[in-house]
Amino acid sequence: MKSDATSKKNLDQLTNESAGRSSQVQSLTRALTILTKLSEHDGGLILTVLANLCALPTSTTHRLLTTLENNRFVRFDRTSNLWSVGVQSFVVGNAFARSRNFIPLAKTFMRHLMEEAGETVNLAAQDQDEIVYLAQVESREIMRASVRPGSRVPLHCSAVGKAILAGMDDIDRNLIIQLQQVTPDKNHIFTPEFMKSLKDTQLLGYALDDEEQSIGMRCVASIVYDENSGPLAAISISGPTARITKARIPNLGRLVQKTCKDITAEFGGRFPLDINRPLHATGTKNASSLNNALQLIAGSTKGKPLN
Amino acid sequence: MKSDATSKKNLDQLTNESAGRSSQVQSLTRALTILTKLSEHDGGLILTVLANLCALPTSTTHRLLTTLENNRFVRFDRTSNLWSVGVQSFVVGNAFARSRNFIPLAKTFMRHLMEEAGETVNLAAQDQDEIVYLAQVESREIMRASVRPGSRVPLHCSAVGKAILAGMDDIDRNLIIQLQQVTPDKNHIFTPEFMKSLKDTQLLGYALDDEEQSIGMRCVASIVYDENSGPLAAISISGPTARITKARIPNLGRLVQKTCKDITAEFGGRFPLDINRPLHATGTKNASSLNNALQLIAGSTKGKPLN
DNA sequence: AAAAGCATTTCCACAATGCGGAACAGTTTG
DNA sequence: CAAACTGTTCCGCATTGTGGAAATGCTTTT
Numbered sequence: 001m002k003s004d005a006t007s008k009k010n011l012d013q014l015t016n017e018s019a020g021r022s023s024q025v026q027s028l029t030r031a032l033t034i035l036t037k038l039s040e041h042d043g044g045l046i047l048t049v050l051a052n053l054c055a056l057p058t059s060t061t062h063r064l065l066t067t068l069e070n071n072r073f074v075r076f077d078r079t080s081n082l083w084s085v086g087v088q089s090f091v092v093g094n095a096f097a098r099s100r101n102f103i104p105l106a107k108t109f110m111r112h113l114m115e116e117a118g119e120t121v122n123l124a125a126q127d128q129d130e131i132v133y134l135a136q137v138e139s140r141e142i143m144r145a146s147v148r149p150g151s152r153v154p155l156h157c158s159a160v161g162k163a164i165l166a167g168m169d170d171i172d173r174n175l176i177i178q179l180q181q182v183t184p185d186k187n188h189i190f191t192p193e194f195m196k197s198l199k200d201t202q203l204l205g206y207a208l209d210d211e212e213q214s215i216g217m218r219c220v221a222s223i224v225y226d227e228n229s230g231p232l233a234a235i236s237i238s239g240p241t242a243r244i245t246k247a248r249i250p251n252l253g254r255l256v257q258k259t260c261k262d263i264t265a266e267f268g269g270r271f272p273l274d275i276n277r278p279l280h281a282t283g284t285k286n287a288s289s290l291n292n293a294l295q296l297i298a299g300s301t302k303g304k305p306l307n
Numbered sequence: 308m309k310s311d312a313t314s315k316k317n318l319d320q321l322t323n324e325s326a327g328r329s330s331q332v333q334s335l336t337r338a339l340t341i342l343t344k345l346s347e348h349d350g351g352l353i354l355t356v357l358a359n360l361c362a363l364p365t366s367t368t369h370r371l372l373t374t375l376e377n378n379r380f381v382r383f384d385r386t387s388n389l390w391s392v393g394v395q396s397f398v399v400g401n402a403f404a405r406s407r408n409f410i411p412l413a414k415t416f417m418r419h420l421m422e423e424a425g426e427t428v429n430l431a432a433q434d435q436d437e438i439v440y441l442a443q444v445e446s447r448e449i450m451r452a453s454v455r456p457g458s459r460v461p462l463h464c465s466a467v468g469k470a471i472l473a474g475m476d477d478i479d480r481n482l483i484i485q486l487q488q489v490t491p492d493k494n495h496i497f498t499p500e501f502m503k504s505l506k507d508t509q510l511l512g513y514a515l516d517d518e519e520q521s522i523g524m525r526c527v528a529s530i531v532y533d534e535n536s537g538p539l540a541a542i543s544i545s546g547p548t549a550r551i552t553k554a555r556i557p558n559l560g561r562l563v564q565k566t567c568k569d570i571t572a573e574f575g576g577r578f579p580l581d582i583n584r585p586l587h588a589t590g591t592k593n594a595s596s597l598n599n600a601l602q603l604i605a606g607s608t609k610g611k612p613l614n
Numbered sequence: 615a616a617a618a619g620c621a622t623t624t625c626c627a628c629a630a631t632g633c634g635g636a637a638c639a640g641t642t643t644g
Numbered sequence: 645c646a647a648a649c650t651g652t653t654c655c656g657c658a659t660t661g662t663g664g665a666a667a668t669g670c671t672t673t674t
Contacts (some may be wrong), residue, residue, distance in 0.1 A: 015594075024373075024374050024377065025334050025338070025370060025371060025631085026376040026631065026661085026662095027332050027334050027335055027515075027631085027660090027661060027662090028334055028335055028338045028371060028374045028375070028632090028633080029374055029378060030376075030640095031332070031335045032375070032380055032395075033375075033378075035399045036378075036395065036398075037401060038399075038402065039398060039399040039400075039401070039402035040402075041400060042405050042406055043406075044406070046508060046621080046622095047621075047622065047623095048620085048621070048622090056663095057609040057662080057663050057664080058621095058622085058623095058663090059624085059625095059664075060661085060662065060663065060666080061662055062623070063662085064335060064624070064662095066331075066623090067331050067332040067335045067336055068335070068339070070331065070336075071339040071340075071343075072490060073339055081621070083546075084402070084403075084406055085399060085400070085402040085406065086403060087403060087572075087574075087575045088339075088343065089396070089399050089400045089402075089403055089419040090400040090401070090403035090404055090532075090534070091343075091346060091400070091575055091577075092342045092343060092345070092392055092396050092400060092574040093392070093396045093397040093398070093399060093400020093401060093403075094346070094397070094534045094575070095345065095346035095347075095349060095391075096391075096392040096393065096394060096396055096397040096400075097397060097534075098349055098535075104535060106344065108478065109504040114665090117528075128395050132394060132397075132398065148401065148655080149401055149403025149404075150397060150398045150400070150402070150404075151398075151401075152398070180460070181616065181642080187366040197629085201353060206558060216504070221494075239545065303621075330663065332660085333632085333633095334632060334633090334660080334661085335660080353650080353651095354650080354652095355649090355650070355651085363634095363635050364633080364635080365652095366633080366634055366635080366652085366653085367632085367633065367634065369651070369652070370632080370633085370634095373652095388651075389649070435671065436629090448645095450661095477618090560637095572668090576648060595666080
C-alpha cells in the first residue's frame with residue numbers, strides 16, 4: 001500500500017517513535033511538537049522554518065497553528081510573521097506549578113535564603129535524565145546568576161543535578177547512569193572523580209558546582225526530601241566566584257541545607273536519618289520512582305501519600 | 308448516510324463554536340480543551356468526569372490523554388487515577404512568560420481607559436518599599452495629573468501603593484511594614500485607619516487616594532495580578548477633585564478594575580477567586596515577590612527602560 | 615511599473631486517520 | 645457474588661485531517 005513509502009518515512013518516524021504503539025493521535029502529537037519547538041525559540045518562528053524544524057508540510061503546520069491560535073495557545077504577529085507561544089499555554093503550564101503548591105511554599109523559604117546569602121536561589125527538580133528549573137528568587141546584586149524557570153540542564157552538570165543524583169536510591173542512580181552511558185558521547189561523564197564528588201556530596205550534605213556549569217560561577221545545592229526520603233527537589237545558591245569564595249562555601253552549604261531541611265519539614269518530607277547511608281536499605285523502590293518527584297510536586301495525588 | 312445526525316449534533320457544536328470556520332483541527336481543539344479543563348482543576352481529574360466536562364466520549368478523551376501523556380503534557384497518577392497537567396506544559400508555557408513584554412501590552416489597555424475616564428492613567432509597580440511609575444497615558448484636559456515615568460513614591464502614600472499593599476500576601480505585607488517601622492520617622496504610617504483603608508481596598512476591589520498624595524488630586528487604583536494571584540503592577544486614574552467627584556468614584560473604580568482584569572488575562576495572570584478575601588485563603592500560597600514584579604515587567608524587554 | 619521572490623493562506627480530491635460504541639478488564643461497593 | 649464503578653482496548657466506518665498545488669499578499673529587485 002505505501003508505494004510512496006519513501007516520502008512518508010520521515011513523517012512516520014514522528015508518529016511511531018515509541019514502537020508500534022497504537023494510541024497516538026497523529027495531529028495532536030504533531031501539534032505538541034510544534035509547541036515544543038516554538039518554546040525552544042524565544043524570538044518566535046516563521047512558518048516555513050517551523051515546518052522544517054518539525055519535518056512537516058507547511059500547509060499542515062499552518063492548519064495546526066491556526067487551530068492553536070484560535071485557542072490562544074500560540075500567537076501570531078502579523079507584522080513580523082512570527083509564531084510564538086501564547087497565553088493559554090502559560091495559563092495551563094502554571095497549573096502544573098500550582099497543583100501541589102509546593103513551589104509557593106518553597107519560595108517563602110527561598111526568599112529568606114536569598115536575603116541571608118545575598119545570592120540568587122533556585123528551585124529545581126528532576127525530570128528523567130534532566131533537571132528542570134522551577135522557580136527562582138533573584139539576588140539584588142547587579143552581577144547575579146539567573147536561570148529561566150522552565151529551562152533544562154543535564155543531571156550531571158549542575159549543583160542541583162549532583163545533589164539530586166547524590167540523594168537518589170542506588171537503583172535509580174544506576175539506571176540513570178546506564179541510560180546515559182549508552183549515548184556514545186556521554187560515556188565519559190561518570191568518571192571515578194565524578195562518583196567521588198557524589199560521595200562527597202553525601203558526606204557534606206550539599207553539592208558544589210565550582211565553575212563547571214559556567215565559568216566564573218559557583219553553586220551550592222542541597223536536597224528537599226519526599227516522604228520516602230527520596231530527592232523531591234533541590235535548592236541552590238549561585239553567584240559569581242568573586243563573592244562566593246571558597247572560604248564561604250561551607251557556610252553557604254550549611255545555609256542551603258538548613259533551608260532544605262525546613263522545606264522538607266514543612267512539606268511533610270523525611271530527611272534521611274543517616275546522611276552517610278541515607279537511602280532505603282530496604283531497596284524496595286522501583287524504577288517508576290525515577291520521575292516520581294515531579295509527580296509529587298505537580299502531584300495529582302489528592303493528599304494521599306503524605307502523613 | 309447521515310442517518311444518525313442527531314447523535315452527532317452536540318459533538319459538532321464543539322467544533323464549530325466559532326461559526327463555520329474551516330481551519331479547525333478537531334482532535335487538536337479537543338485536546339486543548341482537555342488541557343484547559345485540567346488546568347482549571349488543580350487537584351487533577353478522573354477520566355470520566357474530565358470527559359463529561361469536555362462533552363466527549365471517554366474513549367476519545369482517553370486516547371487524547373494518552374497521547375498527551377506520551378509527550379509529557381499531562382501526567383497520570385495510577386494510584387489515584389487522576390490526570391493533571393504535566394511538566395512539558397510548564398516548560399512550553401514559560402516561553403510565553405519570557406517573550407511577553409508587559410508595558411506595551413498594558414499601554415493599549417490604558418489608552419482605552421483614559422478615553423473612557425478622560426483622566427490620566429498610570430502604570431506602576433513595586434520595588435522594595437517603594438512604587439515606581441512605569442508608564443502613563445495623559446489626559447487630554449489642560450488641568451491634569453502628570454507623573455514622570457521612572458519616579459518613585461513610598462508605598463503608603465498613593466492609590467497605586469495602597470492597591471499593591473492590599474493585594475499582597477500577608478507575609479510580604481508584614482515584612483514591608485516591619486521594614487518601615489524601624490525607620491523612626493515613619494512609625495506613624497501604619498495607623499489603624501490606614502490598615503482599615505487597606506481592608507476597604509480589598510473589599511471594594513480598588514484603592515482610593517483622596518488628596519493624600521497631593522492636595523486637589525484624587526486617584527483610584529486597582530491591581531494587575533501575576534500568575535500566582537500576587538500583585539504584579541497597579542493601574543491608576545488620577546485627576547483634579549473638581550472632575551473626579553466623590554460621586555464618580557465607584558464608577559471609576561469599576562473601570563480601573565475592569566482594565567486590570569483585562570490586562571491580567573492578557574498577560575496570563577490569575578485574578579484571585581474571591582475578591583473579598585483575595586489573598587491565599589489556602590494558606591501560604593503565593594509569596595512570590597517583594598521585588599520580583601519589577602523584574603518580570605522590565606526584565607524581558609531588551610530595551611531595559613527601568614531599573 | 616512590472617517582474618521576481620518569498621512568505622502565508624486557501625483549496626480540494628483522497629484515504630489515512632481519528633472516531634466512538636461496545637466489549638473487556640480491573641476495583642470498589644452494596 | 646452481583647452490581648456499579650472505574651480505565652482500557654478493539655475495530656469497522658466515514659469523518660477528518662492530509663499535503664500538493666495554486667492563489668494571495670507583501671517586499672524587494674530590475
